[in-house]
Amino acid sequence: MESIEVALAEHSYQISIATGNLERLGEHCRALKLGQKVMVVSNPTVFGLYGERAMAALKQANFEVSHCILPEGEQYKTLASIEQIYDLALEHGLERSSTLVALGGGVIGDMTGFAAATWLRGINVVQVPTTLLAMVDSSIGGKTGVNHPKGKNLIGAFHQPRLVVTDPQVLATLPEREFRAGMAEVIKYGIIGDRELFDRLERATSLRQQDIDPELLSTILTSSATAKAIVVSKDEHEQTGLRATLNYGHTIGHAIESATKYVVVNHGEAVAIGMVAAGRIAVALKLWTAAEAQRQDAVIDKANLTLDLPSNIDLDQIVTTLKSDKKVKAGKGVFILPSGIGDTQTIAYEPTSTAVNVVSDPLIKQVLTAMLPIAAT
Amino acid sequence: MESIEVALAEHSYQISIATGNLERLGEHCRALKLGQKVMVVSNPTVFGLYGERAMAALKQANFEVSHCILPEGEQYKTLASIEQIYDLALEHGLERSSTLVALGGGVIGDMTGFAAATWLRGINVVQVPTTLLAMVDSSIGGKTGVNHPKGKNLIGAFHQPRLVVTDPQVLATLPEREFRAGMAEVIKYGIIGDRELFDRLERATSLRQQDIDPELLSTILTSSATAKAIVVSKDEHEQTGLRATLNYGHTIGHAIESATKYVVVNHGEAVAIGMVAAGRIAVALKLWTAAEAQRQDAVIDKANLTLDLPSNIDLDQIVTTLKSDKKVKAGKGVFILPSGIGDTQTIAYEPTSTAVNVVSDPLIKQVLTAMLPIAAT
Missing domain, CATH: 3.40.50.1970 (Rossmann fold)
Incomplete structure (x- = not known):
């Protein structure tokens, strides 16, 4: 126990x-x-x-x-x-x-x-x-x-x-699709702060529900709960910014859920796609290596989560939704982006900025365009 | 200021x-x-x-x-x-x-x-x-x-x-009846912990809205807010029992409001009657002197608050309501009773007890019967 x-x-x-x-x-x-x-x-x-x-x-x-x-x-x-x-x-x-x-x-x-x-x-x-x-x-x-x-x-x-x-x-008794959704959050803990957990996930042959043995499941549950507990202990009411690191993958993820009216992808699936996008934004901003981003994507794929955006999604709507996020104040927000496996940085989101060290709408759209499924491009 | x-x-x-x-x-x-x-x-x-x-x-x-x-x-x-x-x-x-x-x-x-x-x-x-x-x-x-x-x-x-x-x-611009209702809580602070405030109220010729001068009003507001602030500071979430002292007069007061369906007396008027009743219960239990209870009642009267129960009130219903109060657990509760002007004690409420040192239903009914208005007896 x-x-x-x-x-x-x-x-x-x-x-x-x-x-x-x-x-x-x-x-x-x-x-x-x-x-x-x-x-x-x-x-x-x-x-x-x-x-x-x-x-x-x-x-x-x-x-x-x-x-x-x-x-x-x-x-x-x-x-x-x-x-x-x-x-x-x-x-x-x-x-x-x-x-x-x-x-x-x-x-x-x-x-x-x-x-x-x-x-x-x-x-x-x-x-x-x-x-x-x-x-x-x-x-x-x-x-x-x-x-x-x-x-x-x-x-x-x-x-x-x-x-x-x-x-x-x-x-x-949990449906496979719901298990997968949970795995997105597990992978998130690895990327934002628990390199050991990420390594363990990377070493597994498969991260599908039917393939995960009790020992790996135990590691997943314990490591994830510990990661969450540490963040909550240090920032119970989301005031210092630490708890915001848990939003990795969630900013674009929420926008995807909203743009598809919550019926096409579930929360975890959207977060997985959001992490893929955030990873690529981090690479474009030279915060993260393409090789590590690739390792993240491979683990997401191994959990049977899709890396692509839903087909027919409206990229303009995603960007509009991002700007109306409740965490965006006076038109400015932040993105949690990886700078290593187990490390993140908080980067400003300024929709219309042309600065090279902030997240802007053109950059987001460029990254998302490359993530549209083949059939839809 | x-x-x-x-x-x-x-x-x-x-x-x-x-x-x-x-x-x-x-x-x-x-x-x-x-x-x-x-x-x-x-x-x-x-x-x-x-x-x-x-x-x-x-x-x-x-x-x-x-x-x-x-x-x-x-x-x-x-x-x-x-x-x-x-x-x-x-x-x-x-x-x-x-x-x-x-x-x-x-x-x-x-x-x-x-x-x-x-x-x-x-x-x-x-x-x-x-x-x-x-x-x-x-x-x-x-x-x-x-x-x-x-x-x-x-x-x-x-x-x-x-x-x-x-x-x-x-x-x-406050209606007189609402002013009076507030005065009941002010008098409460005097009885439960602020003897100086009580003395000041007792010295005033009248405590009616039109007779209170700005200086007395200032004392009333400041002393009452201070009394409440001290209790809240020490027991923010009503856990130590200290905040419960603020319920003086409220236990029977709430039951009176409920028994008269909230249309006959307002909250403050009910609290005033509740304090009169609690005072008499305290006297019956030999916690408080009849002379001090009388001084309390005189101040309540001076604020133009009634000392009598509403006519036609059902005493059995008051007692039934007391037992279903959300603060009564497993059939037992407590009463805050005065033991001096500025002092209270917490006394057990055991509806069917015959012990001489607890509040019981027969004692409550005996006290309330004496508080029925003349016309209704």
Whole structure:
């Protein structure tokens, strides 16, 4: 069993990673002396697979357990779903000492965290991630929230979990495409700060779900969680800029998701393409060697993630979207770009600049044009 | 000008109290180096009276100012109103460095604070209270939120303001009944911890709005804000029990509001009656002298607040409501009771107990029965 600490000023917590951990969920919660009442929040698919085991483990540890099943999918990541959690929290008499358990992927985790942040001005939340993406990224760090009709994650709060309980066994039922999406974030941790993890990924013959053995999976989960925990510990509320390094591949990735209306590629697939693009921008700015960028792309390819942009994508729209990103202020933003495997630099994004040391719209379009799939060029 | 600090680990802030402060709102915000965009949130009545001056002061200090007018009244303290704030925050492009200014009483302050707590995972809020209650209580301390259809303030977050700007001049337009309601909280601070303030109130010939001179008003505002600031500084998130002392008079007060469906008495009036009841319970438990309880009641009376329960109130329902209070856990709660002017003790509430040193339902009913108005007995 691995236990990784997210060290924070007020409320440090553990990320526990172990095969069979789902069965120990009750013990883990009991050890934290959480209040008597626990409500498990999940979606029908995940609850059908793992709900009974999670509830049984909690009851075994003498918790009074209820559940709340929300409809599945990003389109239900709304305030209306949060109100469903509130209604059941009231019905089951949840108190300030009570706990919500998020059993699911990123959508369930974000919503459950936000409901916990805002019910009675804050109750406990325990994250039990069931997707690779949630295990290595979204369950750690306390970002919670829902979408506004006009933008993703605009409504939310920082609310750290009391505990993250990861059981690699549940990945057995994860669809291959979702596994791949999680691998994009894993590769990201390698590039931005963990050379050893990157080397390990590079040495693997394959990074496809069916080919990854338990030992490699364990390394992936532990290294990724550790990488995230370190960044969150040092910059809990995204104030010093360190946490921004986690956005590597995400700036262009978000723009791709938005330009394709979130139906063509999923988040991880978009991040993978975003990393390819960021790598090439770094090479063009002479920050990074073409050889290392090539090594990154090879690892992405090995995880069965595509390196090409979706066909028929509108490059002008990507550039327009980049400029309206919520992190772009007064028309200026930043890009996180690699300067080595395990190293990044923060480079200014000035859309209309002609300076050779900043990211500009013409440079982005030049790089993206070369990434259009053959059939679409 | 008085400036009182709310000293906190992460984000201390000032409460500025001065005649003419509304005109200096822009300067105050500029001194904090807040981002360029500010949105003033208010209701039609308050905005009609003070909106133009507040907006002009902010524009004068070079802020880019927009506004959001919400319907007036506690019945609009809902998530739907928060969504109106979100929509305008998006329309006006509010960023993480942007600020919401709450111009109004407790309802506007609570909602604006909650919207600020949850937009982009937290933006700045500046409180500009325009009622006595908001000036001495709700604008200070970071409690924000809205009502759930089945309970008040069940949805919320702790989110401290960056600044509280109080201008006593705006009280000139406050309805007398609302002024009185604020006086209940002022008297509370005297009883729970500020003997000097209590003495000052006791020496005044009258505590009615039209009779209070600027000097006494200044003392009231400064002493009350200081009392609240000290408690909040020591127990920001209501964890050590100290902040609970602020609930003096509120336990029975809330039950009275609830039993009369929030239409017969307002919050402050209910708190005043709650303090009378708590005082008599303290006397019955031999914690407090009847003479001091009598002095408390005389000050409450001098503020034109009633000492009697509303007629036709159902005492059984009050007792039932007390047991379902969100602070009552596993059937047990606590009462804050005075043991002197400026001193309180925390006494167990055990509904069915016959012990002589706890608050029980029979004792509560005995005290309340004696407080029924003559006509109704």
